[in-house]
Amino acid sequence: xxxxxxxxxxxxxxxxxxxxxxxxxxxxxxxxxxxxxxxxxxxxxxxxxxxxxxxxxxxxxxxxxxxxxxxxxxxxxxxxxxxxxxxxxxxxxxxxxxxxxxxxxxxxxxxxxxxxxxxxxxxxxxxxxxxxxxxxxxxxxxxxxxxxxxxxxxxxxxxxxxxxxxxxxxxxxxxxxxxxxxxxxxxxxxxxxxxxxxxxxxxxxxxxxxxxxxxxxxxxxxxxxxxxxxxxxxxxxxxxxxxxxxxxxxxxxxxxxxxxxxxxxxxxxxxxxxxxxxxxxxxxxxxxxxxxxxxxxxxxxxxxxxxxxxxxxxxxxxxxxxxxxxxxxxxxxxxxxxxxxxxxxxxxxxxxxxxxxxxxxxxxxxxxxxxxxxxxxxxxxxxxxxxxxxxxx
Amino acid sequence: xxxxxxxxxxxxxxxxxxxxxxxxxxxxxxxxxxxxxxxxxxxxxxxxxxxxxxxxxxxxxxxxxxxxxxxxxxxxxxxxxxxxxxxxxxxxxxxxxxxxxxxxxxxxxxxxxxxxxxxxxxxxxxxxxxxxxxxxxxxxxxxxxxxxxxxxxxxxxxxxxxxxxxxxxxxxxxxxxxxxxxxxxxxxxxxxxxxxxxxxxxxxxx
Numbered sequence: 001x002x003x004x005x006x007x008x009x010x011x012x013x014x015x016x017x018x019x020x021x022x023x024x025x026x027x028x029x030x031x032x033x034x035x036x037x038x039x040x041x042x043x044x045x046x047x048x049x050x051x052x053x054x055x056x057x058x059x060x061x062x063x064x065x066x067x068x069x070x071x072x073x074x075x076x077x078x079x080x081x082x083x084x085x086x087x088x089x090x091x092x093x094x095x096x097x098x099x100x101x102x103x104x105x106x107x108x109x110x111x112x113x114x115x116x117x118x119x120x121x122x123x124x125x126x127x128x129x130x131x132x133x134x135x136x137x138x139x140x141x142x143x144x145x146x147x148x149x150x151x152x153x154x155x156x157x158x159x160x161x162x163x164x165x166x167x168x169x170x171x172x173x174x175x176x177x178x179x180x181x182x183x184x185x186x187x188x189x190x191x192x193x194x195x196x197x198x199x200x201x202x203x204x205x206x207x208x209x210x211x212x213x214x215x216x217x218x219x220x221x222x223x224x225x226x227x228x229x230x231x232x233x234x235x236x237x238x239x240x241x242x243x244x245x246x247x248x249x250x251x252x253x254x255x256x257x258x259x260x261x262x263x264x265x266x267x268x269x270x271x272x273x274x275x276x277x278x279x280x281x282x283x284x285x286x287x288x289x290x291x292x293x294x295x296x297x298x299x300x301x302x303x304x305x306x307x308x309x310x311x312x313x314x315x316x317x318x319x320x321x322x323x324x325x326x327x328x329x330x331x332x333x334x335x336x337x338x339x340x341x342x343x344x345x346x347x348x349x350x351x352x353x354x355x356x357x358x359x360x361x362x363x364x365x366x367x368x369x370x371x372x373x374x375x376x377x378x379x380x381x382x383x384x385x386x387x388x389x390x391x392x393x
Numbered sequence: 394x395x396x397x398x399x400x401x402x403x404x405x406x407x408x409x410x411x412x413x414x415x416x417x418x419x420x421x422x423x424x425x426x427x428x429x430x431x432x433x434x435x436x437x438x439x440x441x442x443x444x445x446x447x448x449x450x451x452x453x454x455x456x457x458x459x460x461x462x463x464x465x466x467x468x469x470x471x472x473x474x475x476x477x478x479x480x481x482x483x484x485x486x487x488x489x490x491x492x493x494x495x496x497x498x499x500x501x502x503x504x505x506x507x508x509x510x511x512x513x514x515x516x517x518x519x520x521x522x523x524x525x526x527x528x529x530x531x532x533x534x535x536x537x538x539x540x541x542x543x544x545x546x547x548x549x550x551x552x553x554x555x556x557x558x559x560x561x562x563x564x565x566x567x568x569x570x571x572x573x574x575x576x577x578x579x580x581x582x583x584x585x586x587x588x589x590x591x592x593x594x595x596x597x598x599x
Contacts (some may be wrong), residue, residue, distance in 0.1 A: 023518075027530030028553050036553045081474055194410070203426045210421040226521045228506040234561040241439050252556035253527075257527055292450050296421060305432035 017099030043106030209334035484542030516577030
């Protein structure tokens, strides 16, 4: 049995090692954490270099030669097979090993680390300006009041406080019928306008942005990483609902990625807590009682209206963004469209059915041509998109 | 004649109105409805919580032993390495799946949705997630010894750090994907004349 020597001399090109590691090894190994195979940060301290070269190039051969260490590690990982890499030269393996040593060293903290300080400052600028203006005005009012009082006392009159002045002013003003008329009209207009706006806003939830149990960012997933909407919301193509992905879909990627760019491990570990994933061991905890993630629903049509995602996404070829807005730019999702009946109807009146590329409407298209003439553009309205029974029944 | 008291009343009224309007701004409050009874039906909507079950979810698993219409068992091939090997050796694509133009078109779209962000639109292992260094070590199909059987097996069960995609793509879609992946592999291993012509990256709108 080979002795496990400490800190062997390994010379290699770290840069080449890094590119080889990322392309050949990283699918199953990480430096600091067990994934499919063991963590490799300290592998050169655990094993002899010759043994490592032999194992990496062809571990099956090493195992069949009866090497006890090789068989032990194979059994420790329940017989999951690491592929042979005959294409790597001895120097390539040394480069990779040199990289594992280099990458395992504690990293220096880079000053000015970007930590998501992207907040917009325009709004703040404006309000600060207003506050300053207000303060100046207030200062002027007080100054003028004092000047007036000083003049009065010089003249020998009685001085009055600002509150008394204000009281006298309002009393005189409110005795004037014109002032009262104008004031009444202004108050009435503002009041009824507010009443109207608020009544019209009942049950219209545009802009509704509830806080979610996990700070999932669509901007990161759908925008920066360009994961298709249908990857997670795989039901939108096929069913009434665009499903909220179950946690196993999150785990497809987050088995491997356990740190986010903004919140680190904090938010991702909430998925692990829900499904019972042990990130250190890289496996599910046996007998774990899984808990649902309680996402807060944003878009909700009333029970009296029927809406079907598949009908719009698959048959109608409508982009998700048409109704949901620029999702790929939303850090936190909000309701973009009003989802009112008028909004539905507007779209059904204007949207042209993509008859050419869509065999779904072939037969109907022929009939519509007869009815409206060959040149007419077919809107959703013409194929019955405004009939009451289509959505209410 | 307006007395001082009425001015105070006016102020109080305005303040109360502002407070009432401000109530709407509460973060997780959806807003008010005219006829809540008509908006929320008595039947449970998908994902809505319920008191009927101890885990409070209304989405239930099918009764144990239930088999969906058209379901094809895949238990002959296990999720382990042995299952992979036997899928490689014996698993055949059903003859009902034909490589017509429409099918390949659909398969391409499925591939773009479910595979492209890691494996790359050309199957070379250079997807957006790899380029962004989120995922590393995604192999090119050209370097892997794969066939229809292994692709179906891996999409169903996952392999290495790739998870199971069985909940996202149906068995039929998996076969279509297998066909498309084999086509990509052929394109990659074919003489490199075509590769230079299509360097323009397809920007996916997600």
